[in-house]
């Protein structure tokens with residue numbers, strides 16, 4: 427495996443010509459799939475958030491050079507979400523756009539692509555983000571049914587058509603829902619996380635405690651108004667009479683006892699992962715405006731903060747699928763010329779409590795550093811008081827394509843509140859991928 431030592435590392439002196447500012451960020455509420463957003467596609471959600479973000483920013487639309495957007499579960503009828511979003515907003519139809527994907531790190535990917543374009547001087551203002559509608563996931567025909575449909579379209583006579591239909595069994599007609607399965611291992615995300623919980627000795631109690639705390643922090647963030655400027659209201663179709671204003675998966679009233687009663691999902695007998703300590707299936711969208719620092723200044727905008735460095739890494743999906751953050755974070759920190767201890771806050775995507783706790787364990791492990799990263803020293807421990815201080819994906823939800831952009835806005839706004847200098851963000855993703863970003867606060 428090639429990690430850590432093999433990545434080129436850059437100190438601050440090598441930073442690119444243009445410093446990349448994040449000037450604004452916004453998201454829709456994150457709603458449980460099958461609920462109030464069920465009639466909105468990912469493109470619809472993306473267009474809603476981009477339109478609102480641009481309008482709120484007051485930036486003239488002619489200032490933008492591009493838009494980069496992603497969704498993880500592909501929509502067969504609108505495969506180029508980036509461009510479709512542009513075409514459904516007030517942005518000029520001449521604005522180039524593209525679609526990007528890095529599984530659950532998709533809108534981190536969109537943001538870092540935008541940052542690269544700006545750093546290189548190829549663009550000076552780019553919108554980046556992502557959306558997901560797991561309510562609108564494509565349902566596939568089984569292989570025999572798909573083949574029969576093709577054969578039917580070619581059959582000339584009624585008896586020929588009847589022959590084709592006669593080949594089908596009842597089970598062939600059943601639609602196939604998309605599986606969150608890792609193609610090379612055949613294990614779902616949840617099963618892979620359960621495997622990590624066992625291999626790393628993460629107890630059920632520790633997972634439930636982590637999930638519980640995250641719910642309390644997210645509930646408190648909403649209560650104290652910390653999310654009100656970063657989440658837009660959405661009128662709910664088809665009647666538009668109801669307005670979705672807040673995330674609807676947060677359970678302020680959850681108790682450790684209630685979490686402890688839930689049945690394990692991915693290994694029903696001996697497992698420790700439950701609906702309560704997993705992120706739920708969610709619909710939503712999030713977007714950012716990135717600009718060169720000069721352009722932000724010229725337009726009279728005050729940046730929320732800056733993208734300082736980033737890194738992507740990968741591990742063998744058959745090993746510990748969701749351990750990617752522990753591989754990516756040291757590289758991003760090296761590239762930033764900073765240490766874990768310099769971070770005022772850390773935002774870690776919570777796919778499952780077992781995954782976060784496994785990542786934290788690897789961050790602090792000398793054995794992991796030596797054996798997996800080829801480094802003499804572990805990154806270190808993260809102070810719990812700095813981790814996911816306003817809750818994470820377990821209570822907030824996880825619309826795959828939107829989570830990264832949600833995290834960047836949430837982290838930068840929190841840095842501003844704390845007058846903090848730096849934040850580390852990490853996201854684990856399918857394929858054994860990991861993403862890490864180091865952000866500078868506006869005052870850094």
Ligand SMILES: CC(C)(COP(=O)(O)OP(=O)(O)OC[C@H]1O[C@@H](n2cnc3c(N)ncnc32)[C@H](O)[C@@H]1OP(=O)(O)O)[C@@H](O)C(=O)NCCC(=O)NCCS
Pocket residue numbers: 530606615616677680681684685688691700701702703704705706707777778854855
């Ligand atoms: C885990 C998962 C299968 C659970 O799905 P689900 O069964 O539809 O979940 P529900 O929300 O219906 O919850 C099941 C039960 O737990 C209860 N529950 C969930 N969270 C709870 C909490 N925090 N406190 C108390 N009860 C809770 C629900 O009320 C529900 O109870 P009920 O059956 O009495 O109604 C689903 O969320 C999932 O697949 N998550 C993982 C997604 C994933 O793999 N993402 C990729 C990772 S990057």
